[in-house]
Amino acid sequence: DSAKPLRGRKVLVTAGPTHEPIDPVRYIANRSSGKQGYAIADALAELGADVTLISGPTRLDASQNVTLRAVESAQEMLVACEETLPVDAAVFAAAVADWRVNNEASQKIKKQAGALPDLSLTENPDILATISGSVSNRPALVVGFAAETENIVENGKAKLDKKGCDWIVANDVSASTGTFGGEENQVFLLKGASTESWPKQTKQGVARTLGAHISDFFQSKST
Numbered sequence: 607d608s609a610k611p612l613r614g615r616k617v618l619v620t621a622g623p624t625h626e627p628i629d630p631v632r633y634i635a636n637r638s639s640g641k642q643g644y645a646i647a648d649a650l651a652e653l654g655a656d657v658t659l660i661s662g663p664t665r666l667d668a669s670q671n672v673t674l675r676a677v678e679s680a681q682e683m684l685v686a687c688e689e690t691l692p693v694d695a696a697v698f699a700a701a702v703a704d705w706r707v708n709n710e711a712s713q714k715i716k717k718q719a720g721a722l723p724d725l726s727l728t729e730n731p732d733i734l735a736t737i738s739g740s741v742s743n744r745p746a747l748v749v750g751f752a753a754e755t756e757n758i759v760e761n762g763k764a765k766l767d768k769k770g771c772d773w774i775v776a777n778d779v780s781a782s783t784g785t786f787g788g789e790e791n792q793v794f795l796l797k798g799a800s801t802e803s804w805p806k807q808t809k810q811g812v813a814r815t816l817g818a819h820i821s822d823f824f825q826s827k828s829t
């Protein structure tokens with residue numbers, strides 16, 4: 607079926623920010639809206655894939671043809687990803703917090719005159735690196751993102767090597783670009799030594815072009 611080249615393929619997409627709790631009412635987060643990841647989930651479902659969208663907290667509604675799994679923290683996102691395996695392809699568009707508070711308070715921290723809360727941070731698991739390194743359950747195609755504010759391609763390539771994924775979509779997230787939260791994105795697709803620069807376009811446009819690359823990947827594998 608040429609209109610549904612991903613029919614029969616199971617795909618996992620992550621999207622949105624993660625919220626890392628400080629206490630029952632406070633958290634650390636970032637400016638990801640989820641728009642890029644939701645657009646990718648939609649585009650892949652449109653191509654016939656069976657899509658599970660694992661999303662941090664956003665204001666978006668998932669399409670009906672996508673299975674949504676809502677999570678809050680990076681640790682929850684990792685568990686949800688592992689529970690969704692095996693999949694044929696995984697696309698990691700979420701802006702996962704690199705750090706979480708390791709002394710999360712069980713009660714709301716009280717404001718006390720002159721005393722500041724003592725927050726200590728610890729590193730979150732790297733979901734992309736963990737799934738890329740999975741021995742028994744690695745998806746045939748693992749696509750990561752790289753959110754950079756300088757040396758976009760160079761830093762993206764370094765992430766491709768370090769995280770062990772197959773492709774990286776590298777984007778400039780400097781404040782002036784409006785990538786976080788905005789409607790448009792300008793990305794580079796890094797596959798091994800090859801670098802493609804895509805024009806600035808809507809996040810839906812990026813998602814459709816990425817979907818075409820993913821379809822080609824599976825088409826050339828099966829012929």
Ligand code: PMT
Pocket residue numbers: 620622637638639640641642643680698699700701702703704730731732733734735749750751752753754765777779785786787788809
């Ligand atoms: O949500 P929008 O407002 O639409 O914005 C889209 C976006 C800018 C968030 C998106 O296009 C994007 O770049 N997503 C990745 C954001 C990010 O966290 O990038 P990073 O360079 O810090 O991480 C590199 C890769 O590792 C990413 O695929 C990320 O999902 C993954 N990662 C990072 C940290 C971690 N602990 N676990 C991970 O899996």
